[in-house]
Amino acid sequence: MNTQTPPKALNDPKRKRVVPVEELESITIRFAGDSGDGVQLTGGQFTTTTAFAGNDLSTFPDFPAEIRAPVGTLPGVSGFQIHFSSKDVLTPGDAPQVLVAFNPAALKANIKDLEKGGTLVVNTDAFTVGNFKKANIAANPLEDGSLSGYRVIEIPMTSLTDTALAGMGLSPNQVQRCKNFFALGVMYWLYERPMESTSAWIRHKFAKNPTLVEANLKALEAGWSYAETTEIFARTYRVLKAPIAPGRYRNITGNEAAALGLVAAAKLSEHTLFYGSYPITPASDILHALSKLKSFRVKTFQAEDEIAAVASAIGASFVGHLGITGTSGPGVALKAEAIGLAVMTELPLVIVNVQRGGPSTGLPTKTEQADLFQAVFGRNGECPVAVLAAATPGDCFMMAIEACRWAMKYRHPVMLLTDGYLANGSEPWKIPNVADLPKIAVSHDPGVPAAEFKPFARDPKTMARPWVVPGTPGYEHRIGGIEKANLTGNVSYDPDNHELMCRLRAEKVAGMVQDIPPSKVNGPDKAKVLVVGWGSTYGAITTAVGQLQKEGKSVASLHIRHMNPLPPDLGEIFKRYERVVVAEMNLGQLETILRAKFLIPTVGLHKMKGQPFKVSEIKAKVEAVLAGKE
Amino acid sequence: MTATPAPVKLERKDFVSDQIVRWCPGCGDYAILASMQKLMPTLGIAKENVVFVSGIGCSSRFPYYMNTYGFHTIHGRAPAFATGMKLANPNLQVWLVTGDGDGLSIGGNHLLHALRRNIDVKILLFNNRIYGLTKGQYSPTSEKGKVTKSSPAGTLDRPIVPLRFALAAEATFVARTVDTDVQHMGMVLERAAKHKGSAFVEIYQNCIVFNDGAFADVENRDTRDDFALKLEHGKPLIFGKARDKGFRMKGHEPELVTFEPGKPPSDLIVHDEKAGAQYAYMLTQIEPPEFPAVPVGVFRTVEEASYDELSEAQLAAAKKPGGDDLAKLLAGPETWEVK
Numbered sequence: 028m029n030t031q032t033p034p035k036a037l038n039d040p041k042r043k044r045v046v047p048v049e050e051l052e053s054i055t056i057r058f059a060g061d062s063g064d065g066v067q068l069t070g071g072q073f074t075t076t077t078a079f080a081g082n083d084l085s086t087f088p089d090f091p092a093e094i095r096a097p098v099g100t101l102p103g104v105s106g107f108q109i110h111f112s113s114k115d116v117l118t119p120g121d122a123p124q125v126l127v128a129f130n131p132a133a134l135k136a137n138i139k140d141l142e143k144g145g146t147l148v149v150n151t152d153a154f155t156v157g158n159f160k161k162a163n164i165a166a167n168p169l170e171d172g173s174l175s176g177y178r179v180i181e182i183p184m185t186s187l188t189d190t191a192l193a194g195m196g197l198s199p200n201q202v203q204r205c206k207n208f209f210a211l212g213v214m215y216w217l218y219e220r221p222m223e224s225t226s227a228w229i230r231h232k233f234a235k236n237p238t239l240v241e242a243n244l245k246a247l248e249a250g251w252s253y254a255e256t257t258e259i260f261a262r263t264y265r266v267l268k269a270p271i272a273p274g275r276y277r278n279i280t281g282n283e284a285a286a287l288g289l290v291a292a293a294k295l296s297e298h299t300l301f302y303g304s305y306p307i308t309p310a311s312d313i314l315h316a317l318s319k320l321k322s323f324r325v326k327t328f329q330a331e332d333e334i335a336a337v338a339s340a341i342g343a344s345f346v347g348h349l350g351i352t353g354t355s356g357p358g359v360a361l362k363a364e365a366i367g368l369a370v371m372t373e374l375p376l377v378i379v380n381v382q383r384g385g386p387s388t389g390l391p392t393k394t395e396q397a398d399l400f401q402a403v404f405g406r407n408g409e410c411p412v413a414v415l416a417a418a419t420p421g422d423c424f425m426m427a428i429e430a431c432r433w434a435m436k437y438r439h440p441v442m443l444l445t446d447g448y449l450a451n452g453s454e455p456w457k458i459p460n461v462a463d464l465p466k467i468a469v470s471h472d473p474g475v476p477a478a479e480f481k482p483f484a485r486d487p488k489t490m491a492r493p494w495v496v497p498g499t500p501g502y503e504h505r506i507g508g509i510e511k512a513n514l515t516g517n518v519s520y521d522p523d524n525h526e527l528m529c530r531l532r533a534e535k536v537a538g539m540v541q542d543i544p545p546s547k548v549n550g551p552d553k554a555k556v557l558v559v560g561w562g563s564t565y566g567a568i569t570t571a572v573g574q575l576q577k578e579g580k581s582v583a584s585l586h587i588r589h590m591n592p593l594p595p596d597l598g599e600i601f602k603r604y605e606r607v608v609v610a611e612m613n614l615g616q617l618e619t620i621l622r623a624k625f626l627i628p629t630v631g632l633h634k635m636k637g638q639p640f641k642v643s644e645i646k647a648k649v650e651a652v653l654a655g656k657e
Numbered sequence: 658m659t660a661t662p663a664p665v666k667l668e669r670k671d672f673v674s675d676q677i678v679r680w681c682p683g684c685g686d687y688a689i690l691a692s693m694q695k696l697m698p699t700l701g702i703a704k705e706n707v708v709f710v711s712g713i714g715c716s717s718r719f720p721y722y723m724n725t726y727g728f729h730t731i732h733g734r735a736p737a738f739a740t741g742m743k744l745a746n747p748n749l750q751v752w753l754v755t756g757d758g759d760g761l762s763i764g765g766n767h768l769l770h771a772l773r774r775n776i777d778v779k780i781l782l783f784n785n786r787i788y789g790l791t792k793g794q795y796s797p798t799s800e801k802g803k804v805t806k807s808s809p810a811g812t813l814d815r816p817i818v819p820l821r822f823a824l825a826a827e828a829t830f831v832a833r834t835v836d837t838d839v840q841h842m843g844m845v846l847e848r849a850a851k852h853k854g855s856a857f858v859e860i861y862q863n864c865i866v867f868n869d870g871a872f873a874d875v876e877n878r879d880t881r882d883d884f885a886l887k888l889e890h891g892k893p894l895i896f897g898k899a900r901d902k903g904f905r906m907k908g909h910e911p912e913l914v915t916f917e918p919g920k921p922p923s924d925l926i927v928h929d930e931k932a933g934a935q936y937a938y939m940l941t942q943i944e945p946p947e948f949p950a951v952p953v954g955v956f957r958t959v960e961e962a963s964y965d966e967l968s969e970a971q972l973a974a975a976k977k978p979g980g981d982d983l984a985k986l987l988a989g990p991e992t993w994e995v996k
Contacts, residue, residue, distance in 0.1 A: 078993060275993070277988060277991060287986065301741065322981055323981045324976075326745070326968065332766060335740070342728070342740065342741025343744065365734065458992065461987065498706055498746060498748065503704060505723075508730065
């Protein structure tokens with residue numbers, strides 16, 4: 028870190044005083060307040076502005092399942108964390124260096140995560156006896172010395188906002204809502220963020236109400252001016268632009284990326300997208316996004332339940348659409364029988380499972396990776412399903428395309444695993460060039476004259492059966508969930524045929540390895556430790572291993588995106604490392620599969636807190652293994 | 658939308674599949690299958706545009722025997738599969754075959770929602786008041802107190818009347834027929850085929866093995882004319898071999914009246930299939946043991962936009978030049994350039 032006065036170019040004409048600037052490589056900020064406080068909105072605005080400023084970033088929204096738990100209470104606390112940097116960013120940061128707490132409950136719930144010596148910005152107007160009571164706090168933490176380890180910035184945000192908006196005729200409630208923009212103004216000053224993007228957003232959002240446009244812009248400006256004039260901050264902080272690959276970027280969440288991937292796959296395959304879904308956290312945003320895309324002829328169907336959702340998708344697939352259903356773990360449980368039907372009838376089907384904490388209702392808004400067993404094994408009978416897993420929010424796009432391509436190529440269900448962290452977390456995403464996306468060739472041509480047509484004859488390379496759809500004259504045929512006779516697809520109870528069909532279906536899924544690219548190890552070809560992960564742990568594992576490598580440790584990492592079938596080169600890779608550590612947000616599901624398949628000893632790193640891994644947790648585990656303690 | 662017409666004249670045999678029919682000898686399903694195969698060529702629809710969908714149960718084997726496209730799905734969920742099919746291709750004529758267990762027990766939820774959405778699917782519910790394929794347990798339509806394998810002391814459940822369920826779901830076509838009356842069944846099936854929207858037809862079907870004679874009075878050739886009250890739009894409710902019985906309203910209840918043949922009283926109820934659902938609901942209350950009669954025919958048929966039609970209309974309204982520009986969609990509302 029070095030302190031300097033701002034160079035001329037960054038001098039804002041509005042600045043009235045010369046403030047020293049401290050340059051930081053990266054910073055992690057957490058906004059926390061009531062779930063009705065607009066914390067997610069504040070975080071979202073800070074994110075867009077930060078992306079425009081040229082930093083790499085990663086975000087982690089963390090909110091309660093209740094829409095609005097009682098105001099001021101601990102269960103009502105909502106948080107939004109952003110990590111931005113002048114370097115490559117893969118995680119939303121282990122611990123915030125700055126905590127913005129809008130009320131005492133938010134302070135109480137989050138203070139334990141704030142780095143020692145970190146900055147705490149509080150809205151003192153909310154620090155009232157009444158609010159202490161709601162948050163079950165005995166004494167005012169601003170006065171009892173408990174915050175002595177932090178740099179506390181006390182700002183009466185509500186009353187300052189009220190003063191700034193005096194005479195506009197706003198209700199106290201409206202003023203209260205504007206205080207988020209006051210806080211944003213303060214933070215924009217402190218981190219030298221431009222305010223244009225938020226100003227534009229306010230103008231657009233409240234276009235129908237000019238008073239609210241004016242009020243929110245005023246609050247934003249007032250916050251900035253307050254920080255500028257009051258000298259509560261001795262310096263500003265600068266995070267230089269990150270060396271990001273050239274191109275056009277946008278921010279994207281995993282759910283947005285998944286929805287776009289599904290639409291892209293429909294376009295690339297020249298098929299109509301049919302999305303049958305039942306609202307469920309944290310997957311509903313995919314339904315919301317797709318339901319707006321009628322101009323793409325995307326058909327969305329909000330079904331009466333999870334079973335109807337998958338059934339409608341299978342029905343649509345039977346008649347030639349790209350049938351997709353999206354849900355979370357409890358929904359997948361309900362869909363299991365229908366997924367089995369799609370396996371039996373060998374129809375394309377994509378199931379998007381945005382995993383959340385389980386079992387049962389579990390932790391609806393929190394993240395977890397404990398549906399891997401359910402995805403791979405969770406059906407009656409020998410019922411193999413292809414399973415893919417996205418690694419980052421942006422990766423949800425390519426993996427959604429891949430899931431659709433596999434489903435249509437092999438005429439088989441494919442489950443795409445994402446999770447709550449990927450779904451709601453965001454990152455800058457280099458917008459792909461449509462012309463570069465690979466076309467998906469799909470044919471409904473029976474390939475043979477009607478008299479020779481066999482609905483369960485197979486393509487020699489893919490083992491896929493013909494996808495001949497209703498409306499094709501002369502090829503009328505029936506399919507169903509009773510075991511099919513090989514080739515004809517007629518009902519068959521023949522013992523040898525059943526075994527043959529079970530083996531054929533398994534062989535078809537196993538053969539999908541032909542579509543898996545060679546695995547890429549991050550680090551040396553041989554080392555003491557290989558950290559294996561899958562899904563949303565990619566950022567934390569890659570960052571941790573990168574840091575360990577810089578420290579000279581003998582460690583590499585491998586991230587698996589194809590969960591079933593597994594990449595064919597894993598066995599050979601595992602042999603080159605002395606120890607294999609499997610890090611996952613469950614109690615060892617991938618680890619169990621790897622042990623069974625490759626007969627290797629592994630060390631498991633498991634986390635079940637509804638929160639993503641911290642980089643430090645992975646480093647600590649690897650260091651323990653390297654030190655021979657595990 | 659309507660299905661495209663058949664290019665060549667089809668015959669009954671064109672709709673017979675090559676599979677051996679595996680219902681029990683004497684099962685009522687045979688007559689229903691024969692009626693359907695007879696009706697199909699008269700509808701003028703190419704057979705490749707017809708899909709039969711079913712769930713699980715004896716009735717649900719139906720698609721295997723029709724030489725059209727067919728999908729034998731899972732227990733109770735056929736309405737959801739059919740909904741996906743019809744939304745995907747409104748040009749198809751979709752038939753759904755279900756039973757009292759499949760449709761009203763495990764699948765009650767899906768049936769309710771298919772009917773209230775008015776998706777253009779023709780739903781045939783074969784009601785035999787018993788579980789046949791699982792060998793004789795009571796069903797949601799079994800009469801209270803029925804002794805079966807799973808209810809040795811008699812059932813405690815109050816039975817559901819399928820037509821009341823359909824009417825409560827605001828179904829736009831509600832009818833009932835009987836497997837032994839081939840002519841009547843053909844008429845009802847044809848009207849269902851021509852209805853736009855969800856058509857719900859309950860077919861009294863005799864399970865000769867596990868519940869023989871469940872509807873004996875209205876099934877048997879000797880007695881059925883005395884019991885079957887054949888509904889005809891605009892005609893008074895008169896029945897009986899001698900045409901000497903009818904119904905009129907007494908307060909809010911139907912009342913049986915007998916009269917000299919040819920001289921019906923002037924206050925008999927005149928059937929109106931376009932009337933509100935409450936009228937049709939009242940008709941469903943005419944049943945044994947309260948009355949020696951069972952109405953059959955079309956209880957209610959009204960015109961309303963079908964779900965698939967509305968879905969297509971929304972898609973058409975959203976269509977605009979450049980509306981499917983993928984590059985624009987991927988870029989989203991806010992982007993920035995890194996150089």
